[in-house]
Amino acid sequence: MGEIVAGMLAPHPPHLVYAENAPQNEPRSEGGWEVLRWGYERARKSLEDRPYDAIVVHSPHWRTTVGHHFLGVPHFESLSVDPVFPNLFRYRYALDVDVALSEAICDEAAAAGLTTKMMRNPQFRVDYGTITSCHLVRPEWDIPIVCISSNRAYYTFSNDVGEAQMVALGEATRRAIAASGKRVLLLASNSLSHRHFTEEPELPEDMSCEHVYNHNQYLWDMRVLGHMRAGRSRQLLDEMPDFIEQAVSECKEGSLTWLIAALGFPEYPAEVHGYGNVIGTGNAVVEWDPRRGGA
Amino acid sequence: MPFVGGLVVPGHPQVLLAPEQNAGWGALNAALTHARGFLDRVGAEVLVFYSTRWPSVIGHQVQADPEPVWTHVDQEFHELGSIDYRFRVDADYAAAYVRAAQRRGLHARTVSYHGFPIDTGSIVACKLLNPDNARPVTMTSCNMYADRGETLVLGKAAADALGDRRAVAVAVTALSNRMHTTEVAPADDRISSLKDDEWNRKILEFFGDGRLEDVSQLARQFTREANADSRFKAIWWLAAALGQHNRYAGEVLAYAPLYGTGGAVITLEPNASAALDQEFDEDDVEVYGGDRSVLAAEGAEAVGQEPAASPAPGVAKADDARVDATADTAPKPVGAYPHARRAGPFLYLSGVGPRQPVTDAIPGGPVWDEDGVTLDYDTEAQTRAVLENVKRILEQSGASLEQVCDVTCFLIDMERDFATFNRVYAEVLGPVGPTRTTVEVRSLPTPIAVELKVVALIS
Numbered sequence: 001m002g003e004i005v006a007g008m009l010a011p012h013p014p015h016l017v018y019a020e021n022a023p024q025n026e027p028r029s030e031g032g033w034e035v036l037r038w039g040y041e042r043a044r045k046s047l048e049d050r051p052y053d054a055i056v057v058h059s060p061h062w063r064t065t066v067g068h069h070f071l072g073v074p075h076f077e078s079l080s081v082d083p084v085f086p087n088l089f090r091y092r093y094a095l096d097v098d099v100a101l102s103e104a105i106c107d108e109a110a111a112a113g114l115t116t117k118m119m120r121n122p123q124f125r126v127d128y129g130t131i132t133s134c135h136l137v138r139p140e141w142d143i144p145i146v147c148i149s150s151n152r153a154y155y156t157f158s159n160d161v162g163e164a165q166m167v168a169l170g171e172a173t174r175r176a177i178a179a180s181g182k183r184v185l186l187l188a189s190n191s192l193s194h195r196h197f198t199e200e201p202e203l204p205e206d207m208s209c210e211h212v213y214n215h216n217q218y219l220w221d222m223r224v225l226g227h228m229r230a231g232r233s234r235q236l237l238d239e240m241p242d243f244i245e246q247a248v249s250e251c252k253e254g255s256l257t258w259l260i261a262a263l264g265f266p267e268y269p270a271e272v273h274g275y276g277n278v279i280g281t282g283n284a285v286v287e288w289d290p291r292r293g294g295a
Numbered sequence: 296m297p298f299v300g301g302l303v304v305p306g307h308p309q310v311l312l313a314p315e316q317n318a319g320w321g322a323l324n325a326a327l328t329h330a331r332g333f334l335d336r337v338g339a340e341v342l343v344f345y346s347t348r349w350p351s352v353i354g355h356q357v358q359a360d361p362e363p364v365w366t367h368v369d370q371e372f373h374e375l376g377s378i379d380y381r382f383r384v385d386a387d388y389a390a391a392y393v394r395a396a397q398r399r400g401l402h403a404r405t406v407s408y409h410g411f412p413i414d415t416g417s418i419v420a421c422k423l424l425n426p427d428n429a430r431p432v433t434m435t436s437c438n439m440y441a442d443r444g445e446t447l448v449l450g451k452a453a454a455d456a457l458g459d460r461r462a463v464a465v466a467v468t469a470l471s472n473r474m475h476t477t478e479v480a481p482a483d484d485r486i487s488s489l490k491d492d493e494w495n496r497k498i499l500e501f502f503g504d505g506r507l508e509d510v511s512q513l514a515r516q517f518t519r520e521a522n523a524d525s526r527f528k529a530i531w532w533l534a535a536a537l538g539q540h541n542r543y544a545g546e547v548l549a550y551a552p553l554y555g556t557g558g559a560v561i562t563l564e565p566n567a568s569a570a571l572d573q574e575f576d577e578d579d580v581e582v583y584g585g586d587r588s589v590l591a592a593e594g595a596e597a598v599g600q601e602p603a604a605s606p607a608p609g610v611a612k613a614d615d616a617r618v619d620a621t622a623d624t625a626p627k628p629v630g631a632y633p634h635a636r637r638a639g640p641f642l643y644l645s646g647v648g649p650r651q652p653v654t655d656a657i658p659g660g661p662v663w664d665e666d667g668v669t670l671d672y673d674t675e676a677q678t679r680a681v682l683e684n685v686k687r688i689l690e691q692s693g694a695s696l697e698q699v700c701d702v703t704c705f706l707i708d709m710e711r712d713f714a715t716f717n718r719v720y721a722e723v724l725g726p727v728g729p730t731r732t733t734v735e736v737r738s739l740p741t742p743i744a745v746e747l748k749v750v751a752l753i754s
Contacts, residue, residue: 063371066371066474066476066478067476067477078410079409079410083349083411084353086408086411115477117374121374123368124368125367125368127370149370152476153476156473197353
């Protein structure tokens with residue numbers, strides 16, 4: 001019987017990789033966003049006592065309209081350049097894909113009525129969101145990943161339709177993992193509030209310019225984190241369409257809803273390892289440990 | 296030189312990679328190939344792309360890698376195959392485009408990084424319109440937050456930067472933009488709804504009549520009715536780049552479904568006898584002054600300057616907007632005023648005459664003597680001295696003659712001096728092309744015949 005060893009909200013601002021001066025990344029920084037990066041450090045430490053066989057990541061930056069797509073090639077190696085922040089993120093990556101698990105989730109989601117597709121083109125460039133989140137959680141790159149695209153149902157139809165799709169996808173993911181016999185870490189690669197500044201300081205890591213875009217976003221972020229810390233995941237999903245609309249939340253890409261559904265709508269408290277703002281957006285590193293729920 | 300033509304083209308990969316799978320996709324492919332003849336006819340030397348499929352957050356980005364090379368795979372239609380590309384980019388134009396955008400108040404930057412992910416739309420359009428790289432190109436991003444005003448200003452900046460290039464502006468965009476959300480066999484592709492199809496055809500009628508500005512004015516309504524691609528920003532950009540009017544010869548070379556969206560290839564060629572301009576409802580915008588200064592302190596100085604720190608209580612804030620030119624640069628003011636003052640993106644110069652710095656001498660001689668007796672004077676010498684003073688004050692303010700956008704000219708004797716004044720002015724400021732107003736006044740505060748009031752757009 002497979003199991004989910006943990007679920008994490010693992011946002012993907014490339015600024016964090018830039019600030020860390022990871023060897024794979026070309027641009028160099030003077031630091032920055034330390035508190036959020038320390039959050040990732042705590043998350044990595046927290047995961048040390050739980051081995052896992054695969055990481056399943058749902059990424060807002062692989063955008064698809066015709067269904068949900070899954071990486072289906074065993075190995076990728078290339079250069080990832082962020083199209084929005086190319087000055088910060090030019091990262092050489094080499095990663096393995098757990099194609100069997102990828103196909104299993106894809107098939108399970110199709111059986112649940114979702115449109116799905118395997119991505120079999122070996123020249124495909126893996127999106128920078130996936131790379132950033134995976135790097136920050138597991139910089140060794142020694143665990144194969146499964147990457148799921150972000151379907152545009154929220155945009156094409158409505159937040160409610162998008163939510164329904166992501167719940168179905170999350171539940172299918174949970175069933176496929178259980179059937180796989182594997183121990184799996186889930187990553188939802190999205191920010192919370194997501195209104196960016198549209199200018200950046202000359203020195204991108206100038207922390208005197210960093211703050212939440214507005215107070216409304218901060219209030220929403222804290223409300224959502226409060227639900228997570230109190231184990232109110234159902235209420236969080238109930239409020240999700242409003243959160244998306246009122247805080248311009250990146251949850252509109254579906255990752256967090258997918259995660260919560262895959263975790264079985266946890267009623268146990270999540271651990272918030274860190275919260276911080278990156279170019280005005282709200283980002284939290286949050287861990288759900290199913291052992292807290294008695295699993 | 297203005298753009299010599301415009302194109303509207305689709306950005307879906309089917310047009311390039313699978314034209315044989317659907318008659319409409321094939322027709323769009325053929326139309327893009329046919330459009331090369333249009334580029335030849337208008338004498339296009341450079342292609343400037345704006346693609347809705349390249350989103351940006353930090354202002355706008357302009358491709359400046361002289362030779363971007365990659366193998367691209369579309370994130371949605373990866374099963375169609377890979378696209379190898381090697382493009383030739385006009386990096387000088389890209390840099391000029393960004394400078395022009397910044398002068399108009401926009402946040403913009405060039406990108407020149409190996410492996411930068413050029414978007415599918417730009418790639419498809421560039422491969423089909425310019426297969427042998429005969430013409431250098433550049434590409435512009437579509438800012439996800441930008442609305443009409445910002446996008447118009449960007450289009451104008453694209454035109455500002457052309458210099459003597461003969462360029463065609465290419466808008467890479469779908470019309471209606473509701474993609475199928477499930478797999479559809481290529482043969483079964485159709486516009487997602489009859490309503491979208493009807494709206495597309497209405498818009499195409501306008502394009503066919505060359506009514507580009509009318510389409511631009513209708514963009515918001517079209518977006519509401521048919522979910523236009525990225526709020527039809529590409530058409531705002533194109534209309535602004537091409538001069539915001541309806542005087543084009545338009546031709547719709549193809550229209551077909553592209554996985555539920557509306558794809559069209561449209562050519563637009565300037566044509567004085569085409570549809571007349573009507574009264575337009577939407578405001579025009581020359582300079583962007585929106586909400587982008589989120590990093591700057593309230594009331595901070597113009598873009599490009601560090602925001603002023605908040606003064607401590609009781610300490611007067613420095614007047615950073617005032618420019619007092621040095622004594623060896625400009626004549627001493629004859630009243631209580633600075634030589635220039637920055638306000639927002641503009642630099643306003645106080646009236647400038649021909650008096651020389653330090654000496655106060657008047658080239659060409661004064662127009663009256665100390666007793667008020669009228670003297671003969673040299674209009675050309677005075678005009679040249681005025682323009683030289685203007686140039687020096689601008690430069691001391693960190694600006695240049697090329698940034699002058701409006702001039703008010705005062706002459707004391709229009710009948711005697713206008714022709715000479717006009718000739719010298721044309722030599723210096725004619726190529727810059729600021730707006731100008733010339734009036735005759737009875738006298739000026741010192742014994743001079745010519746004075747200019749100059750406004751420059753500095754950011």
